Amino acid sequence: MSGMVYLLISTWRERHSDSGWPQFTAFLIFILLWNLLTFSGHWLAEYIPPSQFQNHAGHHTAFTIHSSADMLFYLSRLDHLLLLPALYFLFLALRKWRRQS
Amino acid sequence: MTVPWAPVEIIDSIGSILALLLAIGCLQQAWAWYRVRHEDIFRHYILLFTLAIVVFAVSRSCGHLIKQILILSGHEHTWHILSPFSGAINTATFFVIFAFSLYYQRVKIIHTELEDYKNNLEEMVALRTAELEETNFSLENEVTERQAIQKALETERERLAVTLRSIGDGVITTDVEGRVIFLNRISEQLTGWTQEEAAGHPIAEVFNIIDEFTRAPRENPVPKVLKHGQVVDLANHTTLIDRNGVERSIADSGAPIRDRESQIIGVVLVFRDVTETKRLNEELNKAQKLESVGVLAGGIAHDFNNILTAIMGNLNLAQHLMNPEDKILPLLEAADKASRRAKSLTQQLLTFAKGGNPVKKTTNLGQIIRETADFVLHGSSVLCHYDIPSDLWLVDLDPGQISQVIQNLIINARQAMSAGGLIKIKSENISTPRAEIFPVLDPKGKYIKTTITDDGPGIPADIIEQIFDPYFTTKEKGSGLGLAISHSIISKHGGFIKAGSNEDGTVFTIYLPVTTSELSNIPPGITPSPIKPAAGELIMIMDDEKMIRDIAKMMLETNGFEVITAKDGIEAIEVYQQYQKAKKTISAIIMDLTIPGGMGGKEAVTRILALNPQARIIASSGYSNDPVMTDFHSYGFCAAITKPYLINDLLLTITQALS
Numbered sequence: 001m002s003g004m005v006y007l008l009i010s011t012w013r014e015r016h017s018d019s020g021w022p023q024f025t026a027f028l029i030f031i032l033l034w035n036l037l038t039f040s041g042h043w044l045a046e047y048i049p050p051s052q053f054q055n056h057a058g059h060h061t062a063f064t065i066h067s068s069a070d071m072l073f074y075l076s077r078l079d080h081l082l083l084l085p086a087l088y089f090l091f092l093a094l095r096k097w098r099r100q101s
Numbered sequence: 102m103t104v105p106w107a108p109v110e111i112i113d114s115i116g117s118i119l120a121l122l123l124a125i126g127c128l129q130q131a132w133a134w135y136r137v138r139h140e141d142i143f144r145h146y147i148l149l150f151t152l153a154i155v156v157f158a159v160s161r162s163c164g165h166l167i168k169q170i171l172i173l174s175g176h177e178h179t180w181h182i183l184s185p186f187s188g189a190i191n192t193a194t195f196f197v198i199f200a201f202s203l204y205y206q207r208v209k210i211i212h213t214e215l216e217d218y219k220n221n222l223e224e225m226v227a228l229r230t231a232e233l234e235e236t237n238f239s240l241e242n243e244v245t246e247r248q249a250i251q252k253a254l255e256t257e258r259e260r261l262a263v264t265l266r267s268i269g270d271g272v273i274t275t276d277v278e279g280r281v282i283f284l285n286r287i288s289e290q291l292t293g294w295t296q297e298e299a300a301g302h303p304i305a306e307v308f309n310i311i312d313e314f315t316r317a318p319r320e321n322p323v324p325k326v327l328k329h330g331q332v333v334d335l336a337n338h339t340t341l342i343d344r345n346g347v348e349r350s351i352a353d354s355g356a357p358i359r360d361r362e363s364q365i366i367g368v369v370l371v372f373r374d375v376t377e378t379k380r381l382n383e384e385l386n387k388a389q390k391l392e393s394v395g396v397l398a399g400g401i402a403h404d405f406n407n408i409l410t411a412i413m414g415n416l417n418l419a420q421h422l423m424n425p426e427d428k429i430l431p432l433l434e435a436a437d438k439a440s441r442r443a444k445s446l447t448q449q450l451l452t453f454a455k456g457g458n459p460v461k462k463t464t465n466l467g468q469i470i471r472e473t474a475d476f477v478l479h480g481s482s483v484l485c486h487y488d489i490p491s492d493l494w495l496v497d498l499d500p501g502q503i504s505q506v507i508q509n510l511i512i513n514a515r516q517a518m519s520a521g522g523l524i525k526i527k528s529e530n531i532s533t534p535r536a537e538i539f540p541v542l543d544p545k546g547k548y549i550k551t552t553i554t555d556d557g558p559g560i561p562a563d564i565i566e567q568i569f570d571p572y573f574t575t576k577e578k579g580s581g582l583g584l585a586i587s588h589s590i591i592s593k594h595g596g597f598i599k600a601g602s603n604e605d606g607t608v609f610t611i612y613l614p615v616t617t618s619e620l621s622n623i624p625p626g627i628t629p630s631p632i633k634p635a636a637g638e639l640i641m642i643m644d645d646e647k648m649i650r651d652i653a654k655m656m657l658e659t660n661g662f663e664v665i666t667a668k669d670g671i672e673a674i675e676v677y678q679q680y681q682k683a684k685k686t687i688s689a690i691i692m693d694l695t696i697p698g699g700m701g702g703k704e705a706v707t708r709i710l711a712l713n714p715q716a717r718i719i720a721s722s723g724y725s726n727d728p729v730m731t732d733f734h735s736y737g738f739c740a741a742i743t744k745p746y747l748i749n750d751l752l753l754t755i756t757q758a759l760s
Contacts, residue, residue: 002199003198003199003200003201003202003203004202006202006203006205006206007202007205010205010206010209014209053106054103054106058175058177059172059173060106060109060110061105061106061107062103062104062105062106063103063104063105063106063109064102064103065102065103065104074104074109077109077113078108078109078112078113079116080112080113080115080116080117080119080120081112081116083116083120083158083161084116084119084120084123087120087123087124087127087154087158088123090123090127090151090154091123091126091127091130094127094130094131094134094147094151095130097130097134097144097147098130098133098134098137101134101137101138
C-alpha cells in the first residue's frame with residue numbers, strides 16, 4: 001500500500017499529461033483503495049463472531065450487520081468491485097501506451 | 102440488519118475470473134508495448150511491474166476460485182489448510198510489487214537520463230553529422246582543388262618534360278646521390294644511353310668524360326656541384342665517351358637543383374657537342390693563319406717580283422745584245438732559266454696567298470707539264486713517262502697556276518711511291534668529251550685531256566670523294582690545300598679535274614679547254630713571236646721601282662722605242678699633259694697598279710683617259726690575281742702584263758695594246 005502511495009505521489013509530481021498516464025493514475029488509486037479495503041477486511045475479520053453468519057448446510061447464507069465495522073467487513077468481501085476497475089485501468093493505460101508507440 | 106452472503110460469493114467468483122482475464126490482457130499489452138522498443142528501460146520496468154500485478158491477480162483469483170470450489174464441494178477444511186499458503190503467495194507477490202514501486206523513481210530517472218542522452222545524442226549526432234557534412238564538403242572541395250592542382254602539375258610536368266626533351270643541348274638530372282633520374286633526347290644521343298637504361302645508374306657510368314689530350318678521366322661535375330652547391334663549368338678540352346666508344350668534344354655546366362627551402366635535391370647537367378664547332382674554329386684559325394701568311398707572302402712576292410723583273414730584264418736584254426757565239430751566253434741562259442723558276446715560284450706564292458683568277462695567255466700545255474714534272478722529280482727515284490703528241494692544241498691558261506697544279510699532282514705521286522716507281526703522263530686532243538661523265542664540260546667543245554697515272558698504293562675508296570675538300574689531308578705535315586687549289590685553278594680555267602684509284606695506282610684526269618682564237622694558225626708547241634711594233638713610238642713607263650723603269654726603258658729603247666718614265670701616277674699625268682701641250686703623242690703607257698704612298702695605275706688611268714679617251718694604257722702588276730689584271734678592260738686599260746716580264750712579253754703586250 002505504501003508502495004502504491006509512493007508511486008501515486010511520484011506520478012502526481014511528474015504531472016504526466018500524455019495519453020495513458022491518467023489511466024495509470026486511476027489504476028493506482030483503485031489499487032490503493034483496494035489495498036485499504038482488503039487490509040481493513042482482513043483486520044475486521046478477526047473481530048467478527050461466527051454468530052453473525054447464518055449458515056445452511058455448512059455454507060454462509062447471510063450476515064448480520066450490527067455496526068459500521070460490520071458494514072465495512074461485508075463490503076471488504078466485495079473487493080473485486082475495486083480490483084477489477086484497477087486492472088481495467090491498467091489495461092487501458094498499457095493499451096494506450098502501446099498504440100501511442 | 103441481515104444481508105445475504107450470496108452476492109459476496111457470486112462477485113468473488115465472477116470477479117476472480119474477470120480479474121484473471123484482465124491480468125492476461127494487461128500482460129499482452131505490456132509485452133506488445135515492450136516489444137516495440139525493448140531497449141527502453143521504462144517499458145521493461147512496466148512490463149515487470151505488470152507481470153507482478155498479473156502474478157498477484159492470478160494467484161489471488163486462482164486462490165479465491167479454489168476456495169469457492171472447495172467450500173461448495175464440502176472441503177472447507179482443506180481450504181483452511183491451503184489458505185495460509187495462498188495468503189503468503191499474495192503477500193509475497195505484493196512485496197515484489199512494493200519493491201517495484203520503490204524502484205519506479207530510480208527507473209524513471211534512469212529512463213529520463215537515457216532519453217535525454219538519446220535526444221542529446223541525436224542532436225549531437227545531427228550536429229556531428231552537420232560538421233561531418235561540412236568537413237566532407239570541404240574535403241570534396243579540397244579533393245577537387247587537389248585534383249585540379251595535380252592535373253595542372255601533371256600538365257606542367259609534361260610540358261617541362263617535353264621542353265627538356267626538345268632542348269637542343271643535352272640535359273641530365275640526378276638525385277643527391279648522383280644517380281641518374283632523367284635524360285633528354287640529345288643526352289640519349291650523346292651518351293648512347295636511353296632514359297630507361299640510364300635511370301638509377303651512377304652519373305659517372307653514363308656521363309663518362311676524359312681529358313682530350315691526356316686521356317685521363319675528368320672529375321665528374323655532379324659531386325662537385327653537390328659539395329659546393331654552386332654552378333660548375335666543365336674544364337676545356339673535355340671529351341665525352343658514349344656507350345659505344347664514340348668520342349665527342351663537349352662543353353657543359355652543372356647546377357644544383359633546390360627545393361622551396363633551398364635544400365639541394367639534385368643536380369642538372371647541361372652539355373653540348375662542340376666537336377663540329379671546335380673543328381670549324383680550328384679551320385677558321387687555320388684559314389686566318391693562312392691569310393696572314395698569304396699577306397706576308399704577297400708582300401714578299403711583290404717586292405721579289407720587282408727585283409726579279411730587273412734581273413730577268415737585264416738577263417734577257419744581255420742575251421739579245423750578245424753575239425750568239427759568245428761563251429757567256431749559255432751562262433746567261435742558265436741564269437735566265439733559274440730566274441724563270443723563281444718567277445714561277447713567286448706566282449705560286451701569289452696564287453697560294455690570294456687564289457685569284459688566272460691571267461691567261463695562249464700556251465703549249467705539254468711544255469709546262471714537262472718542265473714542271475722534270476723539275477719536281479729531279480733527283481728522285483721516280484721515273485716519268487710522257488705521252489704528249491707534238492700537235493697538241495694550244496690552251497689559254499695561266500702558266501704559273503697550271504704549273505702549280507701539275508706540281509701538286511706530281512709531288513703527291515712521288516710521295517705515294519717513296520720506294521720509287523713510274524709516273525705516266527698522257528695528253529691528247531679531245532673534240533667531243535663524254536658529257537655523261539663530265540657534265541660541266543661543253544660536249545661540242547675542244548679540250549686537252551691529260552692523265553697523270555702513278556703505280557702507288559692508291560687512294561682508299563672511302564676518302565677519294567674528300568680529297569678535293571679544303572684542309573683534307575692524309576699527310577702528317579700536309580696543309581690540305583694542294584688538291585683544293587688545283588681543283589680551284591682548273592675550274593677557273595673552265596676545265597675539270599677528277600681522281601680515280603685502285604690497287605694499281607691513282608689516276609688524275611684533267612680537261613682544259615683549248616684556245617678559241619687562231620687555233621689552226623698557231624703552230625702547236627711554239628709560243629708566238631710578237632709582232633715587232635714600228636720604231637719611234639713613244640712609250641711611257643710608270644713604276645715606283647727605278648730598276649724596273651730602267652730595264653723596261655732599256656728593253657724598249659733597244660727595240661727602237663722612245664721611252665719616258667714616271668715614278669707615280671701624279672708625275673705620269675703631269676708628263677702626259679706636258680706632251681699633250683707640246684703636241685707630242687704618247688703611244689702607250691705601262692702603269693704599275695700598286696704605288697706605295699702614291700697614286701697607282703688604277704686611279705691614274707681614269708685621269709689620263711679624261712685627258713685623252715683614246716689613250717692606250719697597259720696595266721702592270723706582280724699580282725696576277727688582281728681583279729684589275731684579270732678584267733683590265735673594265736678599268737680602262739687596253740692590256741695587262743704581269744711582272745716580271747721579258748722582252749718578248751713586253752713587245753707582244755705593246756703590240757696588242759697598239760693594235
